[in-house]
Amino acid sequence: MDKLIAKNITVSYEGANIIEDISIELNKGEIVCLLGVSGVGKTTLFNVISGLLNPDEGIVELDGRNITGKAGNVSYMLQKDMLMPYKTIIDNVSLPLVIRGEKKSKARDITAKYFQEFGLEGTEKKYPFQLSGGMRQRAALLRTYLFSDQVALLDEPFSALDSITKSVMHEWYLQVMKQIRLSTLLITHDIDEAIILSDRIYVMAGKPGRIKEEVIIDEPKPRDKDFKVSESFIKYKRHILSILM
Amino acid sequence: MKKKFLSIINKISSFIVIFAILILWQILSATGIVPKFMLPSPVDVVMAFIGDFPLLMQHAATTLTEAFLGLMIGTLLGFAIAVIMDYYPIAYKSVYPLMVLTQTVPTVAIAPLLVLWMGYGLLPKVTLIVLTTFFPIAIGLLDGFHTVDPDSINLLKAMGANRLQVFTHIKLPSSLSHFFAGLKISVSYSVVAAVISEWLGGFYGLGVYMTRVRKSYSFDKMFAVIFFISLISLLLMLGVTLLKDAVMPWDRSKKTERKNQI
Structure with a gap:
């Protein structure tokens, strides 16, 4: 796969929009995070991209092919x-x-x-x-x-784990990703996790949910334990918090 | 040491109770507090069982054949009904109430009708057993199908699975424990239904034997056959448990794991 694109996605439920005009893209080998509080519509977007839910507006494209509402093209993994x-x-x-x-x-x-x-x-x-x-x-x-070895959607995959196991899993994950180069769209509400794992972060907020900002994490990978307490990490975190609150 | 002793007591407590009742019963009977012709003593019952053993075995063979045939057909029918109802929601809506209704009719009430329609042979007996055994199986399986985690089904669908694959990979295996719970009930029903159907007519079977000894007021033999029937039911239920353990190894290993943790 070269590129996964979701364009102008809007989903409504009982007359009210849950997510509105969301556009994101995922390039080959990238790890991109979708970050937002619970209830902002992350999982709704996730269901649209995985093909389980048809959006009211917008399309999902994989390598230029329209896969809107078609399951089986991208793989996904949930918290459980x-x-x-x-x-x-x-x-x-x-x-x-x-x-x-x-x-x-x-x-x-x-x-x-x-x-x-x-x-x-x-x-x-x-x-x-x-x-x-x-x-x-x-x-x-x-x-x-x-x-699917092309693109994976991970919906809060590590959030049920305790924080130490979680850190171990982050390191393991980056290690595995270095080898298999799986393009990943990761959904999380954990800011630290987003900064440690991703190349880019889409910060989602509001009601209906919209993309507030795209944050690029320009740091070498794999990122070691020190990165978590480094100056630049704090800077990213402060910036994201300012968007969310 | 004391802990170990207590755990042994814990394990055999039910046997102790049964044994105590038997001793009390023997005393009541032997001292003549309850007249012997009304309640034979446990020893009498055992003697009657031994005395009539070859005859009992012969009758048991007939009863078990009926029970087995009826249970097989009933299980297949219950399975088929559950699958069809799961596949076509309209079938569930339209047939389910009727199915529940059939179960409110007492077995004893339809048995004579079946004899009138089908004669004294094997057919009415097997029919009655089928009618009583398919229900727990169908209900158990339906319950299982309906309680499957929808996320698992979504995951399989996202992988591109068709309905048959969803059924064989998720619905069926996750309903197995429900199925075996139903089968356990059906197995004991099958023996009871066989005996009841034999009361109303026939030439062989434990039910026929029961009717005969009742008419001759041989209470000891009566008790012997009653205990024999419950023994058969117990053994069959144990058989189901063993079958379940063989078919569902993950369930059994889960249990041992839990035990080890405790």
Whole structure:
């Protein structure tokens, strides 16, 4: 994929607009954050881009192709991992391939190669309940990646984790992203998370929700622990807070 | 040490109660406080069971055949009904109330009708069992289908899954525990329904045996067959639990995990 574009998206519910005239774009290999308070319509936009919801106005394009209202083009991952409790990790992760018509054994073979890279080795035959929250999110991300290696939408993927596990997952995530170069649109309400992970941040606010500003985080990656307490980090954070409040 | 002792007591407490009741019963009967012709003692019942063992087995074979056939057909029917109702909401709306209505008619009331229509053979018995066993299965599965997390279904749809794939990958496996809960009930129903249908006519079966010993006032044999029937039901329910553990390994391992944590 080269480019995912959402143009002038408006969605209303019972006569009132939830999000209004939202335009965003995501370039190849980028991690872009959609940042805003709860209820601003982040997930609504997310549903539009994933094709689960038809917008009242606007279109979604992937590589110049109109994919508005069409599911199956971009993969997504939610805060809850949605791993099926009755499937082993490898079967959970290879599910997108099976859905696409791949034989179960073949799908397992393809999937098994990624376990090392995603830090999941040894969990293949386990059931989800035997894994920690962080490991489950890793498995969910691998499933997302196998669903589409072009572009992934992540809706608050780490927000259910405790803050230490979260930091570990951030580092892990940037590490994995360096290798697989998955274009990612990440939804979050966590300002720190947005600054640490993204290349660009769209700050959403208001009612109906609009894009208030696009903030570019011009820092080398992967960003280490020191970045979190650095001068420039604070500067970004102060700036974003001033937009939101 | 004391803790261990307490946990053993905890585990066998129900057996202790049953054993105590049996002893009390034996004393009441042996001392003649309750006349023997009205209530045979547990020892008498066991002796009657041993004495009639070959005959009981022969009758049990008939009853179990009926129960098995009826349960198989009932399960398949219940499954089919649940799937159809889930696939076509209109079928759910139109047939569900009728299905509930059929369950308010007492088994004992329709059994004679079935005999009149279908004779004294296997057919009316199996029919009655089907009528009583399909319901818990259908209800259980429908419940399961309806409580599936809609987000999981959305995720699969986003992956491009069709309805059949949504069914086989999500709806069916996540409804399995509901299915087995229904099956457990149906299994015990099937034995009871078989016995009731045999009361009203037939040549073999535990129900027929029961009618005969009742007419000859052999209370000891009567009790023997009653206990035998509940033993069969218990064993069949245990069978369902074992089957469930084999089919749903994730559920069993979850349980052991929990136990280990405690």
